[in-house]
Amino acid sequence: MPKLIKDHQIIEDNWLIIDADFEGDLPEQNAIVPLNYWTQNRESLASRKNVGVWLDSHEEPAPLSADLKSLPVVAINFPKFADGRGYSYARLLRERFNYDGEIRAIGDVLQDQLFYMKRCGFNAFSIRADRDIEQALNGLSDFSNSYQAGCDNPIPQFRRR
């Protein structure tokens, strides 16, 4: 089973990510479905407690806002690491829509982004398969302090002096 970093620990990942163009019936197991699929099958999926949604980098989180209470996980895709829209999406999920479930980074996710991702509200990271997940874990603690407010600490440093 693939591994996942969640809440600073390496765990087994027992969620299946469903492809963007998937059609038909969802398997019984835990699944994270694309936004499209979710919107089309909202009623039938909402009753299952083991379905999450993933947003692609051009899909803002606002359309999900009404569903967030029942979603165990929202994943955000990074098609390439230089595409930074997902950082804003995660922040909006946490700070604007008060989502407190799992926010997971998927796609081109490497050690060097983890610190910023964590600050923007991600708490789970699906590290690219060709990389050492143990080593990637170190990325969460590259810095011991930050100037700005973030989801990890809403109080900016100047109010903590």
Next chain:
Amino acid sequence: MYKYDDYDRNLVLERVKQFRGQTDRFFSGELAEDEYLALRLQNGLYVQRLAPMLRVAIPYGMLSSVQLRRLADLSRTYDKGYVHFTTRQNVQFNWPEIKDVPDMLQSLSEVEMHAIQTSGNCIRNTTTDQFAGVINDEIIDPRPYCELIRQWSTFHPEFAYLPRKFKIAVNACPTEDRAAIKVHDIGLEIIKNEQGETGFRVFVGGGLGRTPLLGSAINEFLAEQDLLTYLEAVIRVYNQHGRRDNKYKARIKILVKALTPEVFAQKVEDEWQHIKESPAKLTNEEIDRVKGFFDAPDYKTISSTPSFEEQKASNKAFANWVNRNTNHHKVQGYSIVTLTLKKTGVPPGDVSDDKLELIADLADQYSFGEVRVAHDQNIVLANVKQDDLFDVWKKAQPAGFATPNLNMLTDIICCPGGDFCALANAKSIPIAEQIQTRFDNLDYLYDLGEIELNISGCMNACGHHHIGNIGILGVDKKGLEFYQVSLGGCSGKDASVGKILGPSFAREQMADIIEKIINVYVENRTDEELFLDTYRRIGMTPFKERVYAKAH
């Protein structure tokens, strides 16, 4: 000048450690070339045509003598004994080895310097007026606000992977804009409202490059406490909606233009309402704390300057230099000195190690141990006693820093161009030299008055050619280097983007072409007109006719 505390120091050290690790992982093969690229760019490390290039931040242009000496040291140890000052108040090493860069960064951190976010698609070094804090007519010293922005933008977790680079500039001078804020992604003009409170007029969407545009005002008065949350709202809108499919359309100016400034402003406003009163809002205590770092130095009370007056009267060359290269200081008995780094034969902005040390000595002896780096690639000693000016002039002369050509035709802004830069279409430095050699008569230059001539080696416009009164752009014509000329650009308060004169020219023609342009000006000007005024009055046609006239 701002002094690091333990927080600041620790962060920079952690960054060095992180980058050392990344560099190790690159050399061990774990990080692929393109993955390392994005990481090294956030540390100012480019790989250029001939060698890597390391760009180090000089926050809002302030440098201490200690930092200058460290730059000199590093250029000797790891480079070819010189550095290059850019048009955005940064300094570059042109020949370091990648493997040495972590050690260079370590050494820089010891003198409170770093290369954080000096390149890459993130928020870059905030720039301001090189005369901040020492001129009479500024509303308030802009540097504390620059420092507040520096801290807020450093390692901003949400904005490290923007669609494109992002530059902020601040101006606090109502009569002049030496920071060129209208050609920045965000330009902040410090103003006071009717109640006497400090705030900002916010411009967005200015920029040079392929699509030169001037910024539009989207907020007429932003209170100072709201500065950071508002910037956050602007950049959040941009991060989500800026184009990512085409790097030439990815700057915020394209988004602002596509949406219209009004719609963009509304989106920012909507976003801002959610975060305006959050803990991220600045406190008055914090603003005051940071202001405390920029208190006036220990000025002497000087009521008269007899030896200065005497020297001016008896030495015409000195008087010329004082006239040209010094500015009025807000404190009586002091002057602002600009050391020009534009001697013919030296690429604009390049300074050798021994000259860096000379500047450091001058700063220690005459200007409270500090200098400023200016947007026009010159160095400023901001606090010199007028009775010391003669000594400063004498010492600066042998180094070539006292060429009295500030803001004259030969005080050229010029990017590194084809001699150093991998992106260049054409060389830029030889053009500057050609023009400087042609116009080497100072009396004639004075007679011409202020003319801004800017040269870029390609569309990226690092030499700001669009906002030069005369702009020169290197273009590629079937593999050959050609130069396009534009006229009428201006970076000041009444900023404008220059218009293209016509078909481009070969390199060896350039001095002749510039001479023809200057002649048209001289023949047409009225008594008070500067080049730009004449151009604005008579328009492009007379210049065009002269330059493209068929030879008889």
